[in-house]
Amino acid sequence: MHTLVIGGGLAGLAASVLLARHGVSVTLVEARPRLGGRAASFRDSTTGQWIDLCQHVAMGCCTQLLQFFRSLGLQRYLAKQERLVFLTRDGRRSYFRADPWPAPLHLSRALLAAHYLTPAEKFRVLRGLNALLRCDPQDDQPLEPWLRTHGQTDRTIRRFWNTVLVSALNDSVTALGRKYARKVFVDGFLRQRDGWVVYLPVVPLDRLYGDELRLFFARHNVAVRCQTRVRRLLMDPHAPRVVGAELRDGTVLQADHYVVAVPFQCLTDLLPPSVFDQFPCFAAVRQLQPSSITSVHLWYDRPILPWPHAVVVDGVCQWLFRRVSNSHDEDAPSPGSCVKTSGGSGAWADGGGERYPIRWPTAETKTHYLQVVISASTPWRSIGHAGLQQEVIQELKQLLPAARTARLLHSRVVTEHAATFRPLPGVDRYRPGQATPLYNLTLAGDWTDTGWPATMESAVRSGYLAAQVVLNRMGRPVCLNLS
Ligand SMILES: Cc1cc2nc3c(=O)[nH]c(=O)nc-3n(C[C@H](O)[C@H](O)[C@H](O)COP(=O)(O)OP(=O)(O)OC[C@H]3O[C@@H](n4cnc5c(N)ncnc54)[C@H](O)[C@@H]3O)c2cc1C
Structure with missing residues (x-):
């Protein structure tokens, strides 16, 4: 059983690593000269x-x-x-450093020492964090109005919430949904030390994801082909499945399973319009911004x-x-x-x-x-x-x-x-799972449904989940513990 992984970013790399570890024959194709995708060097x-x-x-x-x-x-x-x-x-x-106290107390002294908030603002921030910890983790209502109803001012939003969230989620507090903002604070600061x-x-990064990964792939018989762009996936006219991946030069690569690990905006180029018309999970991806x-x-x-x-x-x-x-x-x-x-x-x-x-x-x-x-x-x-x-x-x-x-x-x-x-309110409804209605096509990428915002962590999780789907479909079930 052979698997073609399209896209050599972290998602494609993680999928290839897990499949290779389970003895699956893998070819990894990447459009650029280097592996790593967005996490790359020049x-x-x-x-x-x-x-x-x-x-x-x-x-x-x-x-x-x-x-x-x-x-x-x-x-x-x-x-x-x-x-x-x-x-x-x-x-x-x-x-900002932790004390040897149990979470969430371990960071309380660090917050109290912050020179950029007044004592009253620190109290407001603690109140907001406490409310965030207690709210429904799945509720993704707009964050900013919620913060204001929980005592936050322009200054605490600018100096505290924006400082943490803009770099973690790559969007401003005025645009964010509450779900991933909560996740940043709970997972990062409140739940564990x-x-x-x-x-x-x-x-x-090129050394980390390029050279070092290539050594692993060489040892595990993963064929890596950089500067190899897939132009489109060829569909079986009689069944919902992929029959080949056509490259720019017209060559067709064939495999039993296909893992598409490209950025969300590249999906439209690879799949024919009929797939988007037929399956809403693909069409929804177009709503991501x-x-x-x-x-x-x-x-x-x-x-x-x-x-x-x-x-x-x-x-x-x-x-x-x-x-x-x-x-x-x-x-x-x-x-x-x-x-x-x-x-x-x-x-x-x-x-x-x-x-x-x-x-x-x-x-x-x-x-x-x-x-x-x-x-x-x-x-x-x-x-x-x-x-x-x-x-x-x-x-x-x-x-x-x-x-x-x-x-x-x-x-x-x-x-x-x-x-x-953008992790806008309700964004998860546009993120498909890794298993698709096409029998031998699996999706990976930080934008697929992982429960994480767009990060390297999300990309690696998506790659593992995609590999798990492939292995299950091959009749070699694996149980991943991604807690
Ligand atoms: C500037 C910047 C800073 C960031 N900072 C952080 C950070 O500090 N921490 C963090 O966790 N995350 C950060 N991220 C996010 C992180 O880089 C991504 O979440 C992660 O790298 C995404 O990996 P991926 O494999 O899903 O996608 P990508 O890395 O985009 O990989 C997809 C690959 O598919 C290839 N491809 C596309 N089309 C084709 C095709 N037709 N044929 C073959 N190959 C194709 C692309 O060339 C690319 O290599 C940052 C991102 C950017 C851009």
Whole structure:
């Protein structure tokens, strides 16, 4: 029995891993040159450095993602952050860390220490959290009116709820449904002690999901074909089943089972209109809406962020990451996010409205790479990448004293317009399950029905669930415990 997995993002990777572990013969096809999908890296032409399209963060509550890493020996590439740093534009900061008390008390002192809320606001926030913990987990009414009826003000919404939720769910509190907002707080902060702990990859994502996974696949006879785009799936005219996957060059790949693990907006290209007309679960996917994330990559001549990361409260920037050693490269920079290479490009970089000639890179030049992440970035579209970068640079000067005198050597802004689906109220009615009415077609992807918002955790869960459906349909039932 052979399975064709279409899409080499985390969902397709997880499905392939589980199928391969059960001895199923798998071919994995990916349209791009690299595996990893949205969690991928690219080589910056100026620095020669492998950089991630965007920093990807895992949390302690992402149990299946962390298990996926552990099972493949990848956890050694993750740095556990047991302290979060919160910054405000007045230059003040507070540290968020757990006490050795049972959940949810373990974080109460951290909340009380938050410098960006007044004592009365902290009381309001605690009241809101308490109400959230007690409400129906499945009820997905609009969040903002609910927060207001539970004592939240403009300031607590901006400074507390938005700070956590915009980066976790990639949408603003004014648009979100209550279900996934509740999940973020309950799973991340209230139910278990380690749910909030953040894990940062210490190698480019391309190494994590590309090179390391390829080794596993080579050992488990999974055929990986990158730069192989499926143009469409061919349907049996007499039965609800797929008979082949036609590639761009007209070649047809055939398998007993097909796992489609592409982003939701690509599904329409693969399936014929008749399938959407006949089966409402496919048609519903068209109602999902995308939300964008922008990352601003900045290279300075000196360190400006004294911690591995920082969370910005009520700012343009949301998360700052000081990236560590880029050991993926042959000519990798030494640890500490310094690039040391030879040759010079004489490129120009924008910095604070002025234009600096940069000597890049020289043997003597040490650079310090900072990544700024702005989730739900669609409202910034009107000022363009250059305008947004200026806003970020100005804000960094308010947040970090070292940024006022540091020289910006190089910069890059990347926007992923369809970064995630928007978790609007009631969104789950548009998310299909992994099993479809087509006998040998299974869906995977962070947008399928996993009970999670669009995250790496959701992608891995969907891949496991899709593999489970395939194995069941092959008559080799497996029981997954995805709690
Ligand atoms: C900027 C950004 C920041 C993010 N930050 C975080 C974070 O910090 N933490 C977190 O948990 N999540 C984060 N996410 C979300 C996370 O990246 C996704 O939820 C997850 O990677 C989705 O995996 P997937 O396999 O479902 O889809 P994808 O990664 O999109 O994979 C689908 C793959 O299918 C391929 N494909 C499409 N069409 C075809 C075709 N016709 N033939 C063959 N292949 C095809 C695509 O090239 C792609 O590789 C972020 C996303 C973005 C964009």
